[in-house]
Amino acid sequence: MLIGVPKEIKNHEYRVGMTPESVAEAINHGHTVIVEKSAGLGIGASDQAYEAAGATIIETAEQVFAKAEMIVKVKEPQAIERARLQPHQLLFTYLHLAPDPDQTKDLVNSGATCIAYETITSHTGALPLLKPMSQVAGRMSIQAGATALEKSKGGKGLLLGGVPGVKPAKVVVLGGGVVGFNAAQMAVGLQADVTIFDKNPNTLESLSNYFGSTAKTLYSTQASLEEALLTADLVIGAVLIPGAAAPKLVTREMISKMEPGTVVVDVAIDQGGCFETSKATTHAEPTYVVDDVVHYCVANMPGGVARTSTYALNNATLPFILALADKGWKAALKDDDHLLNGLNVWDGKVTNQPVAEALGYDFVPPEQALS
Template sequence: MIVGLPRETKSGEQRVGLTPDAVGELVRHRHRVIVESGAGTGIGSADSDYEAAGAEIAPAAPDVWRTAELVVKVKEPQPSERKLLRPDQILFAYLHLAPDPDQAADLLASGAACIAYETVSDPRGGLPLLAPMSRVAGRLAVQAGAWALEKVHGGAGVLIGGVPGVPPARVVIIGGGVVGENAAQIAIGMGADVRVLDIDPEVLGQLDQRFGTGVVTVMSTRAALDSEVIGADLVIGAVLVSGARAPSLVTAEMIRKMRTGSVVVDVAIDQGGCIETSRPTTHAEPTFIRDGVVHYCVANMPGAVPLTATRALSDVTLPRVLSIADQGLDVLRTDPCLRDGLNVYKGRITEPRVAAAIDVPYTDPLVALD
């Protein structure tokens, strides 16, 4: 199969779909790989590194899209890229379609097969291609929050860990999944007063067992959310409903009640956000202030650390890329976990939560593939 690796075009995105080592594995499996010139710049990989791995270098994005049968990306295709999709093509990337009906409409119109990293599952019901970026985003969220709390960036001028005689910042994490657990790890390490809210007692129990007295676990009710958010210096939104738009849990009224200079980091923004006052921002302009509260809502947070993030992502995507390249779409008929990633196929939505979110009919992927 011909595998294409275009350069990412989303603002501030420095990751790349595959490392040179991963490209080398594809070539060893007798696949042809075409890489857009400069695709690996953000991770310090030159065109020559990809050539040494056996790839061909294309001068521009259209040359990659025009030739490739399978396009491997990191972020969702931007409008200019969506125009290049063909009905006989397979797209493999993060798509996050639930809050993005415009992208969904373009992918439907393309007729292509679009497989979303974020809904590929594993036999335990986990999300193996989302997990590594969730770990990165969770750890970055505390870094970003600490930066935004500095007075020069609009924050109250609070040091996360405090100093002797001065209490640390209170960090409230909404959601105890992969993002929340990793955010808690970093916040505890920085000496913060950490609280994690979740609706699942088992999740809270696991966090309590792991972190002990380093974290206060709280059952997430409306009253608890209101109290914890209002009293926080830093709120991290770490809520995920696979494939669906994130529920808006932190209301505008809660934001109005927070102290001036407090910070919210909405990690769920790529799924629409779990904070009512959030709107997507970029690495170039990561924050805005509303009602005195600094909002950090960068939709591709791991793009800030592209070398770490690309290596982590490429490690988990490569086996799936190889399966698709080796077997084509037939692999979706035999691999139910990979089939869970199929969101769009030949003009039909094949992911039920995406279909519900954008209000279009749902087609079972096995029916669509037949």
């Protein structure tokens, strides 16, 4: 199969779909890989490194899209990229379609087969291609939040862990999944006062057993959440419903009652965000203020640590890339129900039920694409 790797063009997105090491694996499997010029510079991978791995360097993204059978990316295709997709092509990347009607419409109109990293499952029900970026984003959320708490950034002027004789900042984490767990780990490591909210009793028990007395766990109700928000210094939004838009757990009214200089970091912004006042921001302008509350809502947080993120992501995506290339996408999806769950758009149809429900499309079961 001819695999194409374009350079990412989203604002301050430095990751790349395949590392030179991943390219070498695909070449060893008998495939051809073309890489857009300078695509890997953001992770320190030169064109020469890709050529040494066996790839061919292509001058423009337009040429990559024109030639490739499978396009491997990191972030959702931007409008100019979507216009280049062809009906025979396979797109393999993060999509996050539920809060993005424009992208969904363009992908449907393209006729391409689009498999989303974030809805591929595992035998445990986990999301293996979302997990590494969730780990990165969870940990980054504390770094970003700690910086935003500085007075010069609009925050309260607090050091997250305090110092001897001065109490630490109060960190509230909404959701005890991969993002929330990693955020809590970082916050606890910095000696903050950490409370984690979740609705799953098993998750709460696991978190309590792991953190012991270093973090509190609470069952999430509107009343308990409102009470915690009133005195919080940093709130991490880490709630995910696979494929669907994130629930708006924190209303505009709740935001208005929070103390001035409080910081909220919405890691769920790729799925629309879990704060009612959230809107996507960029690494160039990461924050804005609503009712004196600082909002950090960068939609591609892991792009800020591109090298770590790309290698972590490739560790997870490479087996699926090879399966799709070795077998062809239909055979690969027939052989793996979990990979089949990643099929979001096919032949002008929406094949992911939460996306279809969120955006008003008729849902076509993904199995229909295999018949």
